Amino acid sequence: MLGGPAWGQEQQAEPDRAVLLTVRLAEGGQEKTLAEFTLKDLKSMPITRFQTKTVWTEGTQEFTGVALSDLMKQLEITAGTVEAWAINDYLAEIPMTDARPEGPIIAYLRNGDEMSVREKGPLWVVYPYDSDPAYQREEIYVRSVWQLNRLILNP
Numbered sequence: 001m002l003g004g005p006a007w008g009q010e011q012q013a014e015p016d017r018a019v020l021l022t023v024r025l026a027e028g029g030q031e032k033t034l035a036e037f038t039l040k041d042l043k044s045m046p047i048t049r050f051q052t053k054t055v056w057t058e059g060t061q062e063f064t065g066v067a068l069s070d071l072m073k074q075l076e077i078t079a080g081t082v083e084a085w086a087i088n089d090y091l092a093e094i095p096m097t098d099a100r101p102e103g104p105i106i107a108y109l110r111n112g113d114e115m116s117v118r119e120k121g122p123l124w125v126v127y128p129y130d131s132d133p134a135y136q137r138e139e140i141y142v143r144s145v146w147q148l149n150r151l152i153l154n155p
Contacts, residue, residue, distance in 0.1 A: 052130040065107035083152040084145040120146035
């Protein structure tokens with residue numbers, strides 16, 4: 001994790017230093033930045049990988065990333081909801097009960113490659129849809145935020 005400026009020219013020149021995910025904590029009607037993660041930071045966390053089909057891609061895909069449960073554990077968040085925001089301000093609310101070891105990940109690789117914005121990256125909330133029919137519902141699909149760039153925690 002590192003603190004730093006918002007997306008800018010310096011970060012474009014040094015992509016490893018670019019903040020990809022900002023986590024904010026909402027309390028008492030105010031928000032404060034809790035953490036900022038670069039790709040390098042996310043890759044240094046425990047890795048979760050699974051294969052699944054999605055309704056947005058063709059065939060089975062392999063996703064690699066950080067389990068939402070591992071990220072919440074590191075941030076010491078155990079209850080409430082997570083607002084997952086995309087670059088285009090799409091918002092989905094994820095209940096903390098979804099943050100289980102076998103649950104969703106914040107994927108940074110698809111089929112071994114980093115994802116461009118055009119490819120739904122650089123970060124994508126992905127559930128292991130094939131592992132449980134409960135993940136094959138519209139309610140879950142709307143939580144699958146691609147182009148993820150920030151989380152707001154509501155404990």
